[in-house]
Amino acid sequence: MHARSRMWRHFDVWLLASVALLTIAGVAMIRSAIAGNETLAQNVPRQAIFGVVGLAIVVLTAAVDYRIWAALSRPMYIIILIFLALIPIAGRVGFGSARWFTVGILNIQPSELAKIITILVLAAYFARQKYEVQSTKILPRSLLLVFLPASLVLIQPDLSTAIVLVVLWLAMVWAVGLSLKTIGIFVLIGLVALLVLAPFLANYFTVDYPQEEDFFFLQHYQMQRVANFLFPDPQERFGASYNIQQALISIGSGGWLGQGYGHGTQVQLRFLKVRHTDFIFSAMAAEFGFIGALGFLVILMLVVHRCLRAARIARDLFGALICYGVAFLIFFQSAFNVGMNLNVFPVSGIPLPFFSYGGSSLISSLLGIGLVESVILRHKRIEL
């Protein structure tokens, strides 16, 4: 008991404060972005409840010794695979792809949970192989671990989550210390594969391609998004190009200090589409301006930094990899989402962690923070 209370001295208040701030700001921003839409209005209390539950989960997860997950990694992996496999059969169809289970009033999105479990499974695998990290066989084996959930996510179809999972694997392979030569060879193989595929894909990315045909696992709308990113049509009055145009106008109209909370004309008059999810960053930039957007990025960076700090001080490789994975996951998703808002990356459904509307995403992000806190609490062996 004494040891336990001593342990809590290491609890990273900075980290919790930052994510709490982001979560609260997110709920507030969603409230503004609803812009009088009655059907969306219920999303505000929902997100607030998810936030409260999520922050409780942070504390609960922190209390549990993270090393227990290493032991449970196998059953967790199998359960998440079963869930993902069940999605096409039992899932709820939303926006053309099945991603949710409906349990009561909750829509559970297993692919969000899959991100955290993948971190745990990979971290556990690498930690077990820690003396043979240079061995070439761990590369294909760990890839296989990611490949199964990623391909199940892909057939939903949810390309962006699949990409997140694969990139997450790449980042962890990098962090665990795989030799540069092995990584180099792997990247080379990837490039060759891309070059072989490119001529086939090129056909689909021409501007006047009807884009109603799917290309193997790529849905036509996914290709269209990439095509729109590469060859935008400035005259378009609707669709992805229109959305991104409106996002840029929203961001740009923010100026230094923004138009004020609840007063962004682009947001409140609903010129900006999907304001509370994909383009919430644009809504925030419109209402809080350059200073607000920069402040947001700084707080986000603070979260990532605290996680990476935990990765450095963790007492074992498993904990370090968990922290690194969570840090990378938050950063990668944030960067991709913000980059999409700024029209430097193509449009995708990757959420803005802690901020954009979505219960599963928020809970799984906070779950990740809970794991990081758990690692920090136990980083000094003596106190055990």
Add this chain to the structure above:
Amino acid sequence: MHNDQGGKKLIAWRIDMTYAVMIILLGGFAIRLYDLQITQGEDFAARADENRFSALSVPAPRGVISDRNNFLLVQNIPIFNVVITPALLPDSLAEIEEIYRVLSSLTGVPIDQEGEPATRCTPGRGILQYVLEGDSIGPFDAWPIACDIDETTARIIREAMIDMPGVGLEILPVRDYTTGKLSASFIGYMGPISELNREFYEDLGFQAGRDKVGYAGLEGVFQDILAGRNGQKLIEEDVAGQLLREVGTVLQPTPGNNLRLTIDTRLQAAAETALAKRMEFINRSKGENASPIGVVIAMNPQTGEILAMVSLPTYENNRLARFIPQLYYQQLAADERGKPLINHAISDRYPPGSIFKLVTAIGALNEGVITPTRELFDPGKITIENKYFPNDPGKAKDFVCWKRDGHGDVDFVHGIAFSCNVYFYKIGGGFKGEIDSGGLGIDRIGWYAHALGYGNQLGIDLPGEEDGLIPTQDWKRRTQGESWSTGDTYNATTGQGYVLATPLQVLTSLSTLANGGKVMWPHLVKEILDGEGNVIEAIERCVLWDISDNILTPASEIGSNCNSMPESLRPQYDVTPDLIVEPWVIEQTQIGMQLVVAEGTASEYAQLEAISSAGKTGTGEFCDEVSQEKNLCEPGNWPTHSWYAAYAPYENPEIVVVAFVYNGGEGAVTSGPIVRQVLEAYFAFKSIDAANRP
């Protein structure tokens, strides 16, 4: 187990590298944000404003038109349209149905009826269809479901509107033509902005679909003056087009200017009645629509002010004021014989008949072909031998006087008075033994015709003025493929054959002789006034050219002294029509015309009590498809248009009138009384006005 070496910890430099990548990316984002929000911030803010603000056109009231006595001929009245804004309708289907039911019972528009999609306010579909169409185009716009409902119904709907969200009442101004058919031929009508000139009008601030523009008559010619300029209001809208607030007025609408015409509505009505009754009489006595067309124009020969202008048949422009009903318009357009949409006074041309003898008359006197006192013999018939077979009587051609036993010895003034054909054949085309010089000849007839205003537009302020036709030898060669013959000249001297003129030109020839040789610019607009009734521009009278002033006005200068004449109406001449005519020539012709009324062809039909007048009859032979079918187009049997033109008082003419009845028979018999009635009416109104003046 817990070895510090290998695998226990992450490799520090790789975490550092991760930091580096993150910093670079975030730095990139910060730069991009700075670029979007600060560097391009104003541009994007402007585009955001462009998104939410839009300009709403505020219609400018159109100017009204009154006659010379300030009697309103055209005014604006409100019409009421029931409109529905689809997005504001209640959510419950039952409530919507109830609203439709109430509106349907009040307006008579069916609830559910499929029909062809058409422009706004075209009836034929059900309320449901109008709303569905509106909803798909602009759910926050108001869509008319019933147009031009009567005022009582409008009041009932206005009361009931409180319980019917989404329903509105749109009040639009439309033209009310107080005199309708009586003045339609020169007032014209308005219509929607067509796709063809949409851009042109939109640049001027008009809103296609709502604003109408003048199509015909004065509404068309004075479109720019009457229309004014629409104002602009700035409004804020959301993405669905819902009006949030009015930000302000950018531009106040400028009301259109008003027109005051030279027309005297009373005289117009008198002229219309006289003409219509006469035509009705002819048609009833013949038992068919023998005379479909008739024209009366009255003008002040001193000023060129048109006092009355009647063209029959005409149309009811009030029926075209709200929207153009397809059936009615097609019916008007399909009337090939009457052509009611055409102003026959200026846009149609007919053989002028004997009134054209005045051309030959002044020409022959002025050129010395004849002297006023010299008498020529009219045996009733003269024969001209064929140029190429002078001794073959079979090829010779007879030219008869309308009086078969001839007028005997005829001098100049009696030639005019009795409209002696043979006299004019001889002086116009020459006659062996009497006028050996070959007479005036077709070339010179042409000059004098142009000098009196024939053969070219006169620049009247109405659309669609016709040129008429004064044939030349060259013209016949080109168009008929034949040489000019003496017979053609004979025909031309009497206004037959190829000669064609508009009633306005015939009127102008009389007016020119009446006022001593000045060809006046005929016009209908007296003053342009602003909304408060202040005169902005008083239209000045102007002389196009004067044949008696010893000055030849060059072709390029004709109309250049007409400051009030719109540039677009200014007539263009290749060769000047002006000539130098001796004043005594005009005087002799006037005496001849006075004799027409006193003892000549019009004496029994057109004499006025107490007021002296002078005139000239005309009976123009023609052959159209209808008469051809009846085999009427035989020599001596041809149908004739009836003409009479006169001015009064003879000493100091202040009114000149022409009447024309298509297929009206004898000039004096049919048109003489019409002109007489118009002149009588004119002087009667004049004395009434004089008595009323304090």
